[in-house]
Amino acid sequence: MKKTGRGWLWALIIIVIAAAATWYFWPKDDGEQRINTTKAELRDIEVVVTATGRLQPLDYVDVGAQVSGQLETLHVEVGDNVIAEEILAEIDATVLEARLDGVRAQLRFQQAQLRERKATLDLAEINLARQERLFVDRATPEELVQSAEATARAEAARLDAVQAQIEQTESSLRADEANLNYTRIFAPMSGTVTSIAARRGQTLNAAQTTPTIMTIADLSTMLVEAQVSEADISRLRNGMDVYFTTLGNRGQRWYSNLQLIEPTPVVENNVVLYNALFEIPNPDGELLPQMTTQVFFVVQSAEQVVAVPASAIRPTGRNQGEVRVMRNGQVEAVSVELGISDRVHTEIKSGLSAGDEIVMPSAAGMPAGAGRMGRG
Known part of the structure; x- marks a missing residue:
């Protein structure tokens, strides 16, 4: 019991000593108003939106397919750098190659027809010439001459028709050759492959819209x-x-x-x-x-101009204001010309210099009154 009493006594003594030390070292309030100050400084100011x-x-360009078919090969990946005219992908060309072979065969057939029609026309013209000579010698009736003329004209028309068919087939041949070339897709510009929308083995349908394969930028x-x-x-x-x-x-x-x-x-x-x-x-x-x-x-914008916090300025007119400055231990009100402001700092065109001690508003939002800097 005695030990317990002594423990309480020592605890009480420690508490008293701590309280005394706190009282002694606590800042004293001498009743003098404290003043918050800052420095006018050189800084860059910008007014920005x-x-x-x-x-x-x-x-950039979206690279698409101009023909339908299965995407057979992709030669690039996302992130690859490509140059113009470099091959990017290939579409299965089996159907287009077969169609092209058929058009070429048709063209050869029509060219053979053209040679046949030319031979028939030559024969009709020879027959017409013979009938005209016989008619001059009164060895053939006029009806046979007229028939020979009609036959020659008909053969010439048939020849023109075959020639037109050949031109049409040649046009189809050029279109099919172009479609076959479209199965090999080349880079339209130099750049970087930023995305690939299609995958190997995917069927592309270019009948209604152009399917995008990849984007190059x-x-x-x-x-x-x-x-x-x-x-x-x-x-x-x-x-x-x-x-x-x-x-x-x-x-x-x-x-x-x-x-x-x-x-x-x-x-x-x-x-x-x-x-x-x-x-x-x-x-x-x-x-x-x-x-x-x-x-x-x-x-x-303004570079390396004298600036103070915007909250330290009391506006008095257009581009005019008043700043409270600490000089020789006393607070003075100084009229200043204002420049641009970024809402945090304001340019001072005249009235202050860099390094001047600026009195900031008190916590209550009112300028601090005159007096010396207080310290407890």
Whole structure:
């Protein structure tokens, strides 16, 4: 029991000592108002319009099939770099080759018919000439001459008909040869294979619509498509500076100039948005299609100007304001000329210098009164 009593006594002593130390070292409130200050500093200020955008290749093409058939071979994969006229895929050409053989055989048959008709026409013309000589010698009646003339004209017409059939077959032959060539699909441009929509063995039907096999894009130059709200679109102009960051690399900025504002809006959930477009070189391939971007259109900018927090300024007129400055331990109200503001910092064109000690508003939102810096 005695040990327990002594334990309580020591605990009480420790508590008393701790309370005394806390009281002694606690900051003393001398009743003097504390003043929060900051420094006027040189900084860059930008007035920007922000928007969200997406990256797209500036130049791309959907490679499709012009003939129907089974996709027999794919020579490339997603991510492969290809050059113009490089073969990409092949479609089974069995049916087209058989059709082409049939047209060629038909053409040979018609060419044989043409030779036969030419021989028949030659015979009819010879017979007509003989009948005309006999008619001159009054050795044959006029009816036989007329019959020979009619026969010659008929054979000439038959010859023309065969010639027309040959021309029609030759046209079909050229079309079938072209279709056969279409079974070998070549790259229409140099670039990177960004997607493949068809698979080996798939049947392609080009009867109604052109089936897309793959997409090739030139990733050396990208296009940023930013959607700007109707409230901000009037602040944009072609040629203005613009930069953006990506979600994966917010520390790096890509710079360009605004090139086009599309006049037709896009309405999403009753929000009217306008597409603002600009190009950006991509020589290292860091930017990829469909990347999300945070875009900043620079409306105004100033480099290395004297600036103070916007909350430290009390407006007094157009481009005029008042800032409370700590000088020689006293707070003074200084009239300043204001420049641009990004809503966080405001440019001071005159009235202050870099390094001046600026009095910030008190917690209650009122400027701090005159007095010395208080410290407990």
